[in-house]
Structure formats: structure tokens, C-alpha cells
Amino acid sequence: MTPKHAGTRKHGGRETRRVLRVSTSPLLRVSLYLIPLAFLGLFYFYPLFSIFRLSLAPEGRPALTALRGLVSTSYYARTLWFTTWQAALSTLLTLLASLPAAYVFARYQFRGKSLLQALTTIPFVLPTIVVATAFTSLLGPKGWANQIPMAVLGLDRPPINLMHSLSIILLAHVFYNYTIILRMVGGFWANLNPQLEAAARMLGASPWRAFREVTLPLLRPALTAAALLVFLFDFTSFGVILILGGPRYATLEVEIYRQAVNLFNLPVAAALSLLQIGCTFGLMVTYTRLQQRITVPLQLRPRRITARQPRTRRERWLVGINVAVMILLLVVPLLSLAERSLSAGQQGYSLAYYRELSVNRQSSIFFVPPLLAVRNSLLFAGATVGLALTLGLISAWLLARQRGWLGRLLDPVFMLPLGTSAVTLGFGYIIALAKPPLNLRTSPALVPLAHTLVALPFVVRSLLPVIRGIHPHLREAARVLGASSWRVWREVDLPIVGRALLVGAVFAFTVSLGEFGATVFVARPQMPTMPVVIYRFLGQPGAINYGQALAMSTLLMIVCTVGFLAIERFRYGEIGEF
């Protein structure tokens, strides 16, 4: 399938539409459209509109005086510029670090692959302050990376000082987002037919040319989708900038938080939020146009025939180097956290802090047994996965069919929550969701709803390239053989999107476990999750508090890994590895 093949795209697209027109009843389609739109309308646009109205026009008139500061200094323009270029650079570095690994994971089988893939997901769920602890215990003045050269070279000052620098921001962004590329691109790559590239090689193309002219064009939809998500995450980066980057760096998101929470300057916070959303929307519109040009029908293949053991020495090296990079970049910091949870503030190693987690020594009214925190986290994560997959499947299906102006408008809209400041939306909830029947401000239901907003773009982006790529002939063949539209969907579409659905499920799960989104900034119902418990311990001085925070963080890592491996198991189940 060379780029020439892309010429059949239009043809394919038209057929897709024709098949669908016969197959779905209009009423069903309208009601399906309504579900994700109503969700976004109620839990995104309505709260956002409420807070913007209150902030920008408190007495019905625009609060222009408060906004004058925005244009009178160059500070905000500089902030926007920094936000943009650090995100671009971080995305580029993440791609460089993780694309080779995506290839290795797609094409080779090796021992420990599943576990390694699970471990790369963990950073996504860790609170920034915990990641900062991990980095400090490695790269800080008392970290191994400093202690060893100091001892060997006899230095009296630590040679490495990365804290509060641009380097650590970039490093942390790669650390957090590595998994996005690995999962989304690697997952897609795994189902591409390797014979295409082999054929090109047979015809005399160099490996590079075969990659550039055969594989890359096929990968592009998944690649741009994943890169876009990474960029948006970096663009709205908050904790990494604030805690690791230090006080000299600020993104729009950090500035919005400062204005909204510390200065309570709502007009400026709202204006900056709008700017951030505007940038996201602009980016998404460009992306959508670009992407429609590059979607090609795919011949997807089951992974058991696309991946194999590395055979030659070169292949073994390739796998080995990528695994080593992943271990150094992702696994070692996590292990150092686990190690600290056994040793911090005491002599030798013990499980003392883990035991302490289930003791309510202070007889505190807010004590949470660790298993209860785990259960709460898993309940919210389960609800988020269910909600995000249902809504995401409908949305992606809708978007795949809408290739006209409607699709170009709706596609960016589904991504907007990722570009929206969490504190702004959180404050929006407080104002908007105050009246029955929507008085959800203190309801536990708000948590999975808010997490779903963040998870939905991941699910949609994972699904869309695959749904768009389903070869229309498959559906036609099924129809010709007399299958009902439901049966076509269940037996043709679903098995093919199964893989992407799993990727989406993993992201929804991790987004919720890591407490992304507006719920951090609203009054929490009394169902404390693991991150909430970690923050509570970190708020007081002393060894037991610090140790328990590290122990709870380690539990969070374990729950994430186990949950991830459990989701992975599904692929042997009904929807199969296609």
C-alpha cells in the first residue's frame, strides 16, 4: 500500500456512507448523537459558560477595567509563548524517545513485554509531588546520581542540579507522556501488515525508504493523534511546571491557577482560560483538516502474525537498547520511590509505613483504611472507564461518519476539555451545578463525570484512526451475505476496534486513578481516593507522614499495574485480539 493507494480513499468514503445510509434508522442515529452532545453540554459547556459569565460580566456589563492588565504588560504574551514552545519541544522529545520503543513493541515478542508496558503507564497516575520526590531521590543532592560521582571524584558539591530548570520540565514531560505514544502508536503499528514493508524491501527500497514511503504514511493518523494529545497535555501542564520547573516558569494553566485561587482575580483567570481554549480549538481545527487528508483504508492484521521473536543480533540489540532506555527513564524512578517507602527516615528496610497505613493512631475522623482508598479509587476508575468507552465509541462513530463541515466542527469540540483549565471548570461546577436536579456539587457522581471529560478525548483519538480505516469492503461483504446492521457492527466493526477500545480503556483508567480534572478543585465528597490520602500525609512534617505518603504512592503504582494487566487480559476474551 503505497501513497498511491490513498487515491482510493474518496471512493471508499463514499461507499461507507452509502452502506450506512441503508443500515441505520434516522431516529436511532439522532438519539445516539444526542448522548455525547448532551454530556458535553451539561458537564462542560454549561459550567464553563456560567463561570465565564460571572467572571467577565459580573453585573451584566463586561468587566473591562479588570482586563486592562492583560494587554498592558508583555507578561501574558511571554507566558503564552513559553507555554507553546515548551510544549512543542516536549512533544518532539517524547516522540524521539518513545517511537523506537513503539516499533519494538509492535514488531517483536520478548519476555517481560507486558509487564514493561504496564510499568510505563504508572507515571500517568502519580501526583506531581510524588514524581518530584522520585526525581529528588535520584537526582537531588542526596540522590544516587550525585552521591556516586561525589564519592568517586571527591567533589564537595553535588555535580548535578536539575531541579528548577527547563531540563527537568522536559524530562518530566517525557516521563509522563512516553506511554501515550507507546500505547497509541505502538498499538496501531502492531496491527499493520508487515508484508507491505517487506514487499517494498523486496522491490529494492532501503529500510529507511520503506519506512518513509510505506509505513509512515500508514502510521500517520495514529502518530498525529498521539502527538496531539501529548502536546495538549504539555500545553496545559501544571504540576510539573509549578513544582519541578520552579517559580521562574509559568504556563497559562499555572497563571490561571494563580489568578483564580491565590489572587481571586476571576476576570483575568477567565480571559486566560478562554485564550487557552481558543488555542486548543485552533490547533484542533488545523489537525482535523490535516487528518482528513491522510486517512487511508487499512488492511489490519492480527498481532500474532505481525510480531515475532527478535532473530538477528541487530534485532536483539534494538530490543535491548529500547528496553534499557525504558528502564532507566521510567522504571528506575518508580523503583526508587518504592525503595524509599521501605526506608525513609528509619534504619534499614521495613514495612513499618505500610502497617501504619491501617492504624488510626490519632483516632482521626478523616482516617481512611488503605483498602477503602483503593476501593474508592477503583470504583471511580471503573465508572470512568464505562462512561468514557460508551460515550467515546458513540462519538468516534459519529465523527467517522461526519466528514463534512459538521465533522470539522465537532471533532475539535470533543477535544476541548483537554485544553481547559481544571480550576476554571471546577469553579464552574460550583456555580452551575447548584440547583436540583443537577445539584451534583457534593455528589460522588461528579468525580467520574469530570474524569470522563478528560478521558473522552483519549478514547476518541484511539478509536478514530481505526474506525476510519476499516475497509468498506468488509462491511459490504457482510451486508451482501445478509447480516443485519447490528450484526455488521458487532462482527465486523467491534472486533477491529477492540484493540483501540482497550487502549482507550487503559487511558480512561489511568486518567481517573491519577485524579485528572476539575474534581481536584471542588468540594470533595467523603470518598477519599489514593491521591487524596497521599496529599493528606504530605501536608504534615515527620517521618511517619512522609513514609506513609510514599507507601500509599507505592500502593497506587501497584494498583495501576494490576489494573492495567487486568484490562490487557480482556483481549483474550470476547472482543479478542482481532
Add this chain to the structure above:
Amino acid sequence: MKQTALFLLALVLLAAASCGPKVTPIPTPTPSGPRTLTVMTHDSFDASQEVIAQFEAETGATIKFLKSGDAGAALNQAILSKDAPLGDVFYGVDNTFFSRAIQADIFEPYASPALADIPDELELDPQHRLSPVDFGDVCLNYDKAWFEEKGLPPPATLEDLIKPEMKGLLVVENPATSSPGLAFLMATVGHFGEDGYRDFWAQLRANDVLVTAGWEDAYYGQASWWDGDRPIVVSYATSPAAEVYFSEGAYTEPPTANVLGDGACFRQIEFVGILKGTANRDLAEKWIDFMLSPAFQADIPLHMWVFPANPQAELPDVFRFAEAPPKPAQVSPEAIDQNREKWIEAWTETVLH
């Protein structure tokens, strides 16, 4: 085209559904069963189960706590929800946010009889919209072992921090993002005056002061008695006592001590108030009386690591390590509220740019 038409139909339906006649909820009569009092507060609030159970037994009501982020975020939420209050009572306004709370007009006056036992200097509101519950001092903690090992005298005053031998030793939190950071900035404003504090900070900057976003990363990430290598950190006067208490017996003496010189610390006073529009005014009053009563006051130190406002409340033994500064810096809440933004901007300009 047909698709587009269908979609537009969907949109119209959606719009119609959301703009339909508002359903007025049928007013429910006040339930005669057990009542619930909702207390809005910040994430650091804590109390004993027994103490809360005592209040619930006395009043027959159930207490629900709503934690809403740090002190600033929680107060902002209370202000934003003023038309439909999230709770009956709000605890955790401190003197740096005092004026914001008063100006937002979200509290109802209530002169609790229990205020008779509270020292006058802690009461900032003559109309009793906010009543003082506890206070704590933001102070510099230093690593005793570190200074001993280097044979250096530890700092005793703010002025000591700009001596050449103190270069690269201090960690402070950013006043723009942290409550102890703001308190320490207030200490320097109070001590050096509006004309002198910028100068002091310029010298601290020349002396290589390190600024972190929050308390957690300053204390656990940078302090030399934890993962860092800096022996002086802005924390609380009670932190040395907490180090002993939470050490599992590893420490009998604190590893750290406070810099207690004139104006080196800033006193944060925390207040409680009844939120306007509460349907449970009688219960809310009882809760405030209870928070000021000896039972609750004596429970405060080990849970929140601050001092009870009522001087008659008994302090736990470990609080002998929590030294109170003889002369904390003084800045009035009105001055803080009027100048907060200006001072923080000036600080940012001096220390960061």
C-alpha cells in the same frame, strides 16, 4: 445533506430540552429525623472521632465535612457558592484572607458566649462574623546537626540570613502560590516595613535563596534533614515538635529548631463563621460554641499542629518543643488585603525576575 438535517434536528431537540420550562422543586418540609450540619473547610482540617462523636451525641445531629482544597481555594468556593451555600459553617479563614472573606459578605454575625475565654488580641472582627479558633506561627526551621557539624552559629534573626556565611542555605515558598510563603513575606514586611522589605529580599536573592512552589517540596524536597541539602526552611513553629511526635521514637529531641528573633515569625490566626443562608442556624451556633469549648480546643494541637485560641486548653507534652515566638511580626488584615497583590508582584520582581 440528509445527515446534516438530522444533526440539526438533534441540536434543536437538545436546545429545546435544556431551555424547557424550569421545574420548580416542591418545597419539602423540614425533616423531623436526624439533621445534618455541613462544615466547609480546607484540606488540613482534622479532629478526633471521639470529639466529633461527642458533639453529635449532644445535639443529635450528624456532621458532614466538605474539604475544598487549601485555605484559599476553599474560601473562594464558599464565596462563589454564596447564592446556594455548600455548607452551614466555614472553618479555616486565616488573617491573610480575613478581609477577602469579610468583604465578600458571606458570614452571619454570631457572638458566641465561649468567646469570653478567648484573648482579645485574637479577635479581629468586632461584629463577630468570624471567631478565632486557633493560631500558629510561620517560622524558619533550621537543622541543628548541620550547624553543629559546620561549627557555624545558627541564625537568630532575619538579618542573620543575609550574612555571607548563610549563602545558599535558605529555602522559602513562593508567596504567590503558598500560604506559609505569603506568611513569611508578611513577616518581612512587618519587620522591615514597606520601605525596607524589598531591599532585604534583594539581599536574600544575592545570598542565593531558593524558592519552591509549596511547603511539601520545600520541606521534604529541599530541607537538609530530609531529601535536600539546605538547612534553613520556612515552616511552622510547631514543625520541630511534629518531627519528634511522628518519628516513632527515633527522636527524643527535635532535629530542628526555630529562628525566634524579633519579627522573624508571622502569626496566622484561623477563624470560623456561620455561612449566610444556612437553614441550620441553631446547629451552626452550637458548632461554633463547641469549637471554642475546652473539649475541642484541647483536641486541636495534635491534629492540626497549631495552638488553641483558648489559653485554658491543655497542651500535649510534645508541645514543649513548639516554641512560641516572643514577638511575631504584625501586619493588619486590612493592610494585607489591600496590598497582597502589590507586595507579591514586588516580591516576584525582586526575587525572580
